[in-house]
């Protein structure tokens with residue numbers, strides 16, 4: 441075996457894939473129904489390279505400047521990487537996101553959607569977007585309430601340079617599986633309603649390292665995993 445196959449990141453990825461498969465099997469879902477997004481925020485390009493060598497092509501970034509730099513560093517990669525912006529988005533940074541990323545998970549107001557739509561470069565595929573729902577964390581300012589989803593969805597669906605793909609949530613941290621499941625299930629209900637109106641809606645982005653099994657049991661189609669793949673993040677550097 442070469443050095444790449446021994447990398448910790450490759451082993452971690454393999455374990456995460458196995459956990460996705462076993463969580464899916466428990467609720468009679470196929471593992472292919474769940475896309476693994478590798479959250480590489482704060483991690484160096486070398487870590488992303490290790491993940492790519494282990495077959496991972498979809499990456500999530502939270503910070504605009506850091507994300508834009510990584511997208512540029514891997515520009516032209518074959519096979520192409522898919523970059524998801526998953527962090528809070530301020531209006532004055534929307535252009536960078538719309539010009540660099542393939543997806544944005546954190547649309548939570550009309551103004552941001554309008555800016556991303558206007559700023560998407562001509563000739564690029566539409567930006568694939570998710571509406572962020574503030575499902576449980578009243579402290580957080582990110583995300584809209586479930587009752588606001590249908591209005592914003594209709595507005596986004598009318599925009600030419602955005603494609604509405606579904607919903608995203610970051611529930612408040614909760615250690616008990618049954619409570620994680622209850623919160624995620626509210627998202628699934630809203631997602632199923634949205635799907636009835638918009639045939640292109642196929643993505644429910646929920647589940648992180650600490651709550652992935654419950655998210656998959658509830659119906660997540662995309663889990664965003666950082667720590668279990670790349671190890672703990674160091675914010676002191």
Ligand SMILES: *Cc1c(COP(=O)(O)O)cnc(C)c1O
Nearest residue numbers: 479502526648649664665666667
């Ligand atoms: C950091 C982050 C993740 C990954 O979290 P882990 O617990 O490290 O798996 C997922 N989603 C969002 C929005 C994040 O900010």
